[in-house]
Amino acid sequence: MIDWDDLRFFLAIARNGSLTAASKELAVAQSTVGRRLANLESRLGVRLLHRTPDGYVLTLAGERVRGQASRVEAETLALVRSVGGRDAKLEGVVRVTCAETLAAYVLAPCFADLQRRHPDILVELIPDPRELSLSMREADIAVRLFPPVQNDLVVRRIGHLNFGLFASESYLRSTDLPDVAAGCPGHRYMVLVNDITGPAQNRWLEDLARNARLGFQTTSHEALHQAARWGGGLACLARFRADEDPDLRSVKTPELPPASDVFVVVHKDNRGVPRVRAALNAIAIALKSLETG
Numbered sequence: 001m002i003d004w005d006d007l008r009f010f011l012a013i014a015r016n017g018s019l020t021a022a023s024k025e026l027a028v029a030q031s032t033v034g035r036r037l038a039n040l041e042s043r044l045g046v047r048l049l050h051r052t053p054d055g056y057v058l059t060l061a062g063e064r065v066r067g068q069a070s071r072v073e074a075e076t077l078a079l080v081r082s083v084g085g086r087d088a089k090l091e092g093v094v095r096v097t098c099a100e101t102l103a104a105y106v107l108a109p110c111f112a113d114l115q116r117r118h119p120d121i122l123v124e125l126i127p128d129p130r131e132l133s134l135s136m137r138e139a140d141i142a143v144r145l146f147p148p149v150q151n152d153l154v155v156r157r158i159g160h161l162n163f164g165l166f167a168s169e170s171y172l173r174s175t176d177l178p179d180v181a182a183g184c185p186g187h188r189y190m191v192l193v194n195d196i197t198g199p200a201q202n203r204w205l206e207d208l209a210r211n212a213r214l215g216f217q218t219t220s221h222e223a224l225h226q227a228a229r230w231g232g233g234l235a236c237l238a239r240f241r242a243d244e245d246p247d248l249r250s251v252k253t254p255e256l257p258p259a260s261d262v263f264v265v266v267h268k269d270n271r272g273v274p275r276v277r278a279a280l281n282a283i284a285i286a287l288k289s290l291e292t293g
Helices: 004-016 019-026 030-044 060-087 100-117 169-174 199-208 221-229 274-288
Strands: 049-052 055-058 092-098 121-127 141-144 153-161 163-168 188-192 213-218 234-238 248-251 260-267
Touching (some): 004 049, 019 030, 055 060, 092 100, 100 221, 153 274, 163 169, 163 199, 163 221, 188 199, 188 221, 221 234
Parallel strands (some): 092 121, 092 141, 188 213
Antiparallel strands (some): 049 055, 141 260, 163 234
16 A cells, blocks of 8 residues: 555655755655655655756656646645635534433523524534543533543533432422431432432432432432422432422522532544534533522
């Protein structure tokens, strides 16, 4: 197989007539240019350039190779211009992954507004509990409640989620108000399981309701919210939703549950692409609005 870089070096010598001038055009050492030419001639099994007192002159084989290589160069530059021009515009697909509750109640509305302002941007919103890989281009942006560890990602803490203790009006009417100081005896509580975003809130609730019994557990934030509003028991819920739900009532506690930081993650190669930046800005505005209570 012929290395395109070898052809690129050959074309630079053919245009300039010397290794010195070609090395300046390519911003590499003169020895590198000579080595690339020798490599190409070895692979093809033919001499492409003769060295004369006036510089390098193409052989007959070199003339044929230059014609072919020039067409390859033209196509390559056209491809770069096409892709680069598309990335320079506010158009194209942006894939965003996050937890289901944030997807439905925060990001979907903000992306609807983004589409009105930039109709040529198509957002694919992926509420997936799995950690999709930005390095493998499974997504362009991730909104997470924990920071990743990969070195090729740009991570920005962009806000936080506040939590509180909630129960439905019907549940609280059917029991006495929770005696928080005594560990909520006679009550049921509900938690998230197998979820990387909930351990701190779970530990807080399990300590607070140490004398209550576990009545429900789920891997779904949305299922936990719905179970609480339908009378399943006490739950530690994100306030951006629970505060606005007329079927839920906040239960006072001596200390608030720990908040969760929210991180926006993007691959370093994508952060400057206009459509990705537009989506990042929309996400930042939406997430900042959650910092209440």
